[in-house]
Amino acid sequence: AQSVTQLGSHVSVSEGALVLLRCNYSSSVPPYLFWYVQYPNQGLQLLLKYTSAATLVKGINGFEAEFKKSETSFHLTKPSAHMSDAAEYFCAVTYSNDYKLSFGAGTTVTVRA
Amino acid sequence: DVKVTQSSRYLVKRTGEKVFLECVQDMDHENMFWYRQDPGLGLRLIYFSYDVKMKEKGDIPEGYSVSREKKERFSLILESASTNQTSMYLCASSSSLPGQGREKLFFGSGTQLSVL
Numbered sequence: 001a002q003s004v005t006q007l008g009s010h011v012s013v014s015e016g017a018l019v020l021l022r023c024n025y026s027s028s029v030p031p032y033l034f035w036y037v038q039y040p041n042q043g044l045q046l047l048l049k050y051t052s053a054a055t056l057v058k059g060i061n062g063f064e065a066e067f068k069k070s071e072t073s074f075h076l077t078k079p080s081a082h083m084s085d086a087a088e089y090f091c092a093v094t095y096s097n098d099y100k101l102s103f104g105a106g107t108t109v110t111v112r113a
Numbered sequence: 114d115v116k117v118t119q120s121s122r123y124l125v126k127r128t129g130e131k132v133f134l135e136c137v138q139d140m141d142h143e144n145m146f147w148y149r150q151d152p153g154l155g156l157r158l159i160y161f162s163y164d165v166k167m168k169e170k171g172d173i174p175e176g177y178s179v180s181r182e183k184k185e186r187f188s189l190i191l192e193s194a195s196t197n198q199t200s201m202y203l204c205a206s207s208s209s210l211p212g213q214g215r216e217k218l219f220f221g222s223g224t225q226l227s228v229l
Binding site: 034042045090097100101 | 158171211217221
């Protein structure tokens, strides 16, 4: 079964520090990978996606993620955290022509002033 | 911007009640989805619809049914609500399947359902 694992349910960073959120997938076929963000009392919004083109993907709000097949990982980073980055982040996986998008458990990010 | 509207932000129901959660999208999307979101479990797919009157079961369809009589509206039905169905329910829509990689899912703001 397709799945993603997000390491760490909570991450706390100082404003201006690096944000690193970890996501590993398990599959034997090429995945499509996504990061979504959920701000308080809102639905999810797409941050970025990997669909077998460039392995380094840039998204909105300064986030980027790198697909590493050898490590089965798709970690999300942002060089400098801002207070507005406080939210819950979800990694998700699907496969070619599939209708199911399977989500990880989520990582809540808090940003300290 | 695409808008996915869920009819209620908060809902409180009693066990055994029949519950309807409504979702409307305004961008003529073929595909609509119902997820439930629980802390520590992320989002889990309940049902998916790829056209009017068409549906597919997701990962956790037990205790739920759906209705899609019009393209823009996708309803989630709890035939007899139970306390273990207390959760946040999220509706989403898209013009293409997630596995086609072209289009993102657009989510509503969610309905927090409490079953007492």
